[in-house]
Each structure stands twice: as C-alpha cells, then as structure tokens.
Amino acid sequence: MKKMPGIAIKKNNLRKRAEMLLAAKPKSEIIKLKDINKLFHELQVYQIELEMQNVELLASQAQASEALERYTQLYDYAPVGFFTLDKTGVVKEINLTGASMLGKPRQFLIGYSLVTLLPCRKLFRDYLKEVCRTRFNVSIELQIMHADGKLLDVQLESRRISNGDEDDCFIQTIMTDISxxxxxxxxxxxxxxxxxxxxxxxxxxxxxxxxxxxLNQPLNAISVYSEVAVRYLNSGSENSD
CATH class of the missing domain: 1.20.5 (Single alpha-helices involved in coiled-coils or other helix-helix interfaces)
Structure with missing residues (x-):
C-alpha cells in the first residue's frame, strides 16, 4: 500500500516543529544524557525486579497447587467419610471415602438428604437438632443403608459451624465404619x-x-421295708399282734 504524499509531508513538518520547540526550551528543562542513562538504568532494574517477582509468583503458584493437591488427596482418600450437611441433613460436600461407604457416586449424593438412607429417621433428626444446639462435638452410633440394600453400622461425630447467624449454620460430620x-x-x-x-x-x-x-434315701428305705414285709407275709408265720 502506497503512502499518501500529503501525510508524509505533514509528519515531516510535525517533526521539525517538535525539534524547534525542543531547541527553544531552557537548558534546565532538557533532559541531559546522564539523566537519560540513569532513567534507562532504573527501567532495566525495574524490569529485572518484575522478572524476579514473576519467578517467585510462579513458584508460589506451583507450591499452592501442590498443597491443594495434597489437601484434596488427604480429604478425598481419608480412612473416614467427611460430610458437610445443612441443619436438615442435606449433603453439601462429601469426600470420595464417604461416597464409597454409601456405595453411591459423589455427584449423586450432593444435595441428597441422609435422612432417606436411615432406618431410624427420628433418631437422626433429633441428633441434628442436638448438634445445632451445642458448640461441642456430638457423637452417635446408628445404621445407614448402603446402595446394595445392606445396613452399615457407622459412628457419626458432628460439630456445628456457624456462618454468623445462629439460625443459619451447617454441620461438619465424620462418618466411621464400625461394622x-x-x-x-x-x-x-x-x-x-x-x-x-x-x-x-x-x-x-x-x-x-x-x-x-x-428323695432316693427315703424311697430306698420304703422299698426295703416293703420287701421285708412281703417276705414276712409270704413266710406263713405272720402274727396279728
């Protein structure tokens, strides 16, 4: 694409005017060469600092990712089930061990009520109310239904976690298989x-x-006396007196 002659002429005139204005400025306002070198040096230092910060940031992000991965593995593959419930027993979060204990996929259990898996539902509801009333850990042993229909003996240990509102809270629960x-x-x-x-x-x-x-002693005595009496009677020498 060819440049327009008018535009080139205009740029040349603009540059000449800029040079004339620069020459007209007082010497104190013109940046000296040493100031330019100093400014360039500062820019280079700042660039290096940014590069160093970027390296540190990337390292911190890598460490955070590794820590998150370790935490996720510890949470998901712990030997007990971890649940986050609302005060009615609906599952908000669950680790893989908890889902495996119930024999259901984790995505299926999110938003699912544990009450429907319990033979004794009133006992569990009363338990949740007790957890919400206190700030201490509350334990209970009960049976919960596995996906295959078998009843699993478990121990629940729960604690209320408040969001700042006494009426709005959720419950963190540890489920241990005690079958x-x-x-x-x-x-x-x-x-x-x-x-x-x-x-x-x-x-x-x-x-x-x-x-x-x-009983044998008196019976034996009676038997012996009876036998003696029979023999005496059979002898023909009975005496009525």
Missing part, C-alpha cells in the same frame, strides 16, 4: 448368652441331681 466392631460385639453377646444358657442348664441339672439324691 466389624459391631459384628464382633454381637458375636461376643451371642457367645455370652450361650454360656449363660449352658450355665443355667448346668445349675438345673445339679439341682435336679441334689433333689433326686434327697
């Missing part, structure tokens, strides 16, 4: 019941044996 412990407790209880039943049977047998022993 093995509960199964062991039930096994021990069954064994204890069996032992108590055997002990009762043994006591009953010993009591029956003692009663039989006490």
């Amino acid at each position: 093995r412990r509960k199964a062991l407790e039930r096994t021990l209880q069954q064994q204890r019941s069996n032992m108590e039943h055997l002990l009762q049977q043994q006591v009953a047998a010993q009591t029956a044996s003692a009663i039989a022993h006490d």
Whole structure:
C-alpha cells in the first residue's frame, strides 16, 4: 500500500516543529544524557525486579497447587467419610471415602438428604437438632443403608459451624465404619448368652441331681421295708399282734 504524499509531508513538518520547540526550551528543562542513562538504568532494574517477582509468583503458584493437591488427596482418600450437611441433613460436600461407604457416586449424593438412607429417621433428626444446639462435638452410633440394600453400622461425630447467624449454620460430620466392631460385639453377646444358657442348664441339672439324691434315701428305705414285709407275709408265720 502506497503512502499518501500529503501525510508524509505533514509528519515531516510535525517533526521539525517538535525539534524547534525542543531547541527553544531552557537548558534546565532538557533532559541531559546522564539523566537519560540513569532513567534507562532504573527501567532495566525495574524490569529485572518484575522478572524476579514473576519467578517467585510462579513458584508460589506451583507450591499452592501442590498443597491443594495434597489437601484434596488427604480429604478425598481419608480412612473416614467427611460430610458437610445443612441443619436438615442435606449433603453439601462429601469426600470420595464417604461416597464409597454409601456405595453411591459423589455427584449423586450432593444435595441428597441422609435422612432417606436411615432406618431410624427420628433418631437422626433429633441428633441434628442436638448438634445445632451445642458448640461441642456430638457423637452417635446408628445404621445407614448402603446402595446394595445392606445396613452399615457407622459412628457419626458432628460439630456445628456457624456462618454468623445462629439460625443459619451447617454441620461438619465424620462418618466411621464400625461394622466389624459391631459384628464382633454381637458375636461376643451371642457367645455370652450361650454360656449363660449352658450355665443355667448346668445349675438345673445339679439341682435336679441334689433333689433326686434327697428323695432316693427315703424311697430306698420304703422299698426295703416293703420287701421285708412281703417276705414276712409270704413266710406263713405272720402274727396279728
């Protein structure tokens, strides 16, 4: 594209006028060469400072990303389930372990009410009310339904987290699977019941044996006396007197 002659002439005239104005300025207003060098030096230093800050910023961002990744892994793959609930029991946040304990995808559980997974719903609602009333941790043991329909024994430990408004709060909950412990407790209880039943049977047998022993003595005496009397009568020498 060709330049227009009029524009080139105008630029040349503008430059000449600028040079004339610069020459007309007092010497004190004209930037000296050493000032230009100093200014250029400051600009170079400032540029290096910006580059150093940029490197530090990138390093800080990398460290923050690594810390976030570690925190996410600790949160998601912790050996217990972490839940954030509202005061009615609706799930706001949940880690992968908690979702795995319930056998449902995490995205399905977000916005889902835990109340629907509990056989004893009134007990859980009362528990949530108790958590919202106090500032301390509150624990409870109950059963919750797995996705396959089986009941899972769990322990919940919850704490109220306030948003500044007493009526507006959410609940942080730790869910621990205690199915093995509960199964062991039930096994021990069954064994204890069996032992108590055997002990009762043994006591009953010993009591029956003692009663039989006490009855056998007079019965044996009666049997012996009866046999002697029969023999005496059969001998033909009975004496009515």
